[in-house]
Amino acid sequence: MTLLAAEGLEKRYGGVVAVRGVSFNVNAGELIGIIGANGAGKTTLFAMIAGNQRPTAGTITFDGKRIDGLRPDMVSRRGIARTFQIVRPFPSLTVLENVVVGALFGARQESSIALAEQRAMVILEDVGLASRAHQMASDLTLASRKRLEVARAIATEPQLLMLDEVLAGLTPTEVNEAVTMIRALKVRYGLTIVMVEHVLRAVMQLCERIVVLHHGEKIAEDTPTAISNDPAVISAYLGPKK
Ligand SMILES: Nc1ncnc2c1ncn2[C@@H]1O[C@H](COP(=O)(O)OP(=O)(O)OP(=O)(O)O)[C@@H](O)[C@H]1O
Numbered sequence: 680m681t682l683l684a685a686e687g688l689e690k691r692y693g694g695v696v697a698v699r700g701v702s703f704n705v706n707a708g709e710l711i712g713i714i715g716a717n718g719a720g721k722t723t724l725f726a727m728i729a730g731n732q733r734p735t736a737g738t739i740t741f742d743g744k745r746i747d748g749l750r751p752d753m754v755s756r757r758g759i760a761r762t763f764q765i766v767r768p769f770p771s772l773t774v775l776e777n778v779v780v781g782a783l784f785g786a787r788q789e790s791s792i793a794l795a796e797q798r799a800m801v802i803l804e805d806v807g808l809a810s811r812a813h814q815m816a817s818d819l820t821l822a823s824r825k826r827l828e829v830a831r832a833i834a835t836e837p838q839l840l841m842l843d844e845v846l847a848g849l850t851p852t853e854v855n856e857a858v859t860m861i862r863a864l865k866v867r868y869g870l871t872i873v874m875v876e877h878v879l880r881a882v883m884q885l886c887e888r889i890v891v892l893h894h895g896e897k898i899a900e901d902t903p904t905a906i907s908n909d910p911a912v913i914s915a916y917l918g919p920k921k
């Protein structure tokens with residue numbers, strides 16, 4: 680079943696065309712990757728789907744209904760959550776409070792703070808941050824802040840989770856741990872996941888299908904193996920094999 684369908688998406692910023700004529704589908708339960716060089720339009724694509732940016736052209740359909748042009752809070756209520764490349768926890772709230780905010784304002788909109796806290800604690804356990812629940816978010820390491828960002832997104836109870844470079848800046852060990860965590864979260868919360876990522880080893884391990892953007896356009900879409908052998912992708916992004 681197609682969960683998300685983007686058709687002919689375009690975003691212009693003045694004279695800059697950040698995304699041009701991009702179409703792709705995501706099936707329910709899939710884990711797909713979006714790769715491409717810096718400035719290829721990956722984050723802009725997420726921003727249009729999540730309602731942070733309005734497409735200049737094209738349509739976005741989620742669960743059978745048009746969502747392009749909706750405000751971020753409305754998109755969130757329909758069941759889409761995203762993380763931000765530059766993590767943005769509320770620094771003066773605790774780790775737990777940050778996740779509670781997601782639980783109170785997302786698709787499920789927990790009816791009481793107590794219930795929201797209960798659910799937030801479960802999610803913190805699942806991302807390995809339970810022991811840090813009462814620390815200030817600003818005191819976390821980068822790896823932990825990335826996990827908090829994922830926890831906040833999951834607290835909104837999305838069907839579709841969009842991860843924007845959650846592995847960037849992590850050590851190889853932290854990347855491995857995060858890959859294991861993403862797999863477990865996908866199963867536990869029944870998620871469909873789209874991840875933008877430069878850490879190719881992880882993308883290749885995790886994703887069933889990969890979409891490649893280059894200067895705002897989709898230049899390939901295939902399995903990880905086919906993508907890593909695609910001449911156009913090698914010349915635009917991957918570089919020759921060593
Ligand atoms: N708010 C904006 N105003 C003007 N131009 C923008 C804006 N956001 C993005 N752009 C431009 O759009 C293009 C695509 O940017 P985008 O952030 O989507 O790339 P990206 O693929 O996410 O790159 P990275 O891998 O570095 O995160 C770039 O040329 C960028 O400078």
Ligand SMILES: [Mg+2]
Pocket residue numbers: 721722723764
């Ligand atoms: Mg980006």
